[in-house]
Amino acid sequence: MTVLVTGGAGYIGMHTVAELVAHGEPVVVVDDLSTGHWPAGLFDVPFYSLDIQDGEAVGTVMARHGVDAVVHFAAKSLVGESVRDPLLYYERNVAATAQLLRAMVRQGVRRMVFSSTAAVYGHPGRVPIQEDDPKQPVNPYGETKLAIERMLRWGGDAYGISAISLRYFNAAGAHPELPIGEDHRPETHLIPILMQVALGQREAVTIFGSDYDTPDGTCVRDYIHVMDLASAHRLALERLRRVDAGVEVYNLGTGSGHSVLEVVRVARSVTGHPIPVAFGPRRAGDPAVLVASPARAQAVLGWRPRYTGMEDMVSTAWRWHKSHPEGFGTAGGP
Numbered sequence: 001m002t003v004l005v006t007g008g009a010g011y012i013g014m015h016t017v018a019e020l021v022a023h024g025e026p027v028v029v030v031d032d033l034s035t036g037h038w039p040a041g042l043f044d045v046p047f048y049s050l051d052i053q054d055g056e057a058v059g060t061v062m063a064r065h066g067v068d069a070v071v072h073f074a075a076k077s078l079v080g081e082s083v084r085d086p087l088l089y090y091e092r093n094v095a096a097t098a099q100l101l102r103a104m105v106r107q108g109v110r111r112m113v114f115s116s117t118a119a120v121y122g123h124p125g126r127v128p129i130q131e132d133d134p135k136q137p138v139n140p141y142g143e144t145k146l147a148i149e150r151m152l153r154w155g156g157d158a159y160g161i162s163a164i165s166l167r168y169f170n171a172a173g174a175h176p177e178l179p180i181g182e183d184h185r186p187e188t189h190l191i192p193i194l195m196q197v198a199l200g201q202r203e204a205v206t207i208f209g210s211d212y213d214t215p216d217g218t219c220v221r222d223y224i225h226v227m228d229l230a231s232a233h234r235l236a237l238e239r240l241r242r243v244d245a246g247v248e249v250y251n252l253g254t255g256s257g258h259s260v261l262e263v264v265r266v267a268r269s270v271t272g273h274p275i276p277v278a279f280g281p282r283r284a285g286d287p288a289v290l291v292a293s294p295a296r297a298q299a300v301l302g303w304r305p306r307y308t309g310m311e312d313m314v315s316t317a318w319r320w321h322k323s324h325p326e327g328f329g330t331a332g333g334p
């Protein structure tokens with residue numbers, strides 16, 4: 001009973017590997033290192049530098065390690081890039097996942113936990129957002145994640161695959177003990193950019209829009225700690241093994257929103273750096289407010305986020321960035 005983690009060298013994937021290993025779960029990682037980093041010697045788990053589009057090679061890994069479930073993080077996930085090059089997202093997200101599912105079917109592996117996103121909702125009609133609210137993605141990234149959710153639904157019927165799709169809101173923070181954290185290149189996410197300003201690596205942060213219909217005019221997001229995302233994956237795996245779940249979806253957020261300016265204020269207080277801001281135009285495709293209703297994940301998975309305060313998110317991120325100003329450095333494969 002081994003779990004195959006695709007994209008396990010990425011930000012959320014690596015924290016989930018840590019969580020699974022800490023709970024005694026045998027894990028094998030497949031990652032092509034296109035955006036990830038695999039620090040040599042940190043985890044005692046088999047690592048394969050493979051593209052999931054190579055279904056045959058991934059199938060061989062499944063057979064060799066007795067894989068019974070897949071946690072599927074591997075994807076392209078930059079909204080702006082997806083608008084500039086949508087075909088890349090159809091290839092690397094939709095087509096690649098079809099290859100992965102084909103390999104699973106061939107190997108008789110019938111459980112998947114899938115990384116979905118709040119971007120499937122587009123501009124929400126109401127907040128907090130519930131799972132059954134309308135899905136109207138406003139960029140190819142969200143569109144391809146929704147397409148995969150639908151592929152899982154059809155695949156569930158046709159091949160007997162049970163899947164849990166976890167729609168994360170804004171992942172944030174870092175492991176409180178292990179030397180792992182967020183290292184995207186280029187970095188586009190708010191909190192790591194604030195940390196880079198505090199480290200003196202950037203002059204200032206540009207706030208995208210100050211005229212939104214929100215209390216302080218800046219966008220409101222539901223930030224969820226990466227450790228809490230990791231625990232949700234473990235609980236989802238447990239559920240897939242316990243019951244024939246069919247295909248289920250869950251929002252993962254705290255249920256509380258924080259404006260960009262609020263996050264900046266917390267970052268100033270945690271780092272002790274003034275973090276200068278500049279106000280710029282709105283970023284295309286940014287909804288004003290995205291806040292999850294996490295009620296379903298709490299009721300069905302028994303999920304309880306532990307790091308719910310913005311200070312928890314920023315201080316664990318700061319610990320990582322301060323001790324690893326160059327991120328994983330040049331760490332490539334093992």
Ligand SMILES: NC(=O)c1ccc[n+]([C@@H]2O[C@H](COP(=O)([O-])OP(=O)(O)OC[C@H]3O[C@@H](n4cnc5c(N)ncnc54)[C@H](O)[C@@H]3O)[C@@H](O)[C@H]2O)c1
Binds near residue numbers: 010032035077117172
């Ligand atoms: N970061 C967020 O706030 C957020 C929010 C919602 C959803 N998600 C989703 O969560 C998942 C992980 O996000 P992340 O922030 O950790 O991203 P990441 O880029 O850090 O991780 C993705 C990993 O997948 C690997 N990968 C990509 N394509 C691959 C392929 N074809 N074959 C093998 N490996 C491949 C990359 O090398 C990387 O290690 C993604 O699916 C993303 O869409 C992230």
Ligand SMILES: O=c1ccn([C@@H]2O[C@H](COP(=O)(O)OP(=O)(O)O[C@H]3O[C@H](CO)[C@H](O)[C@H](O)[C@H]3O)[C@@H](O)[C@H]2O)c(=O)[nH]1
Binds near residue numbers: 117188
């Ligand atoms: O330099 C920056 C970076 C971000 N922001 C703002 O900060 C907020 C958070 O932005 P991030 O880029 O950190 O995160 P997103 O909300 O754009 O994206 C996240 O949530 C999305 C779902 O809506 C997707 O799932 C995506 O993968 C995930 O990273 C947004 O209002 C954004 O406009 C700034 O003002 N300046």
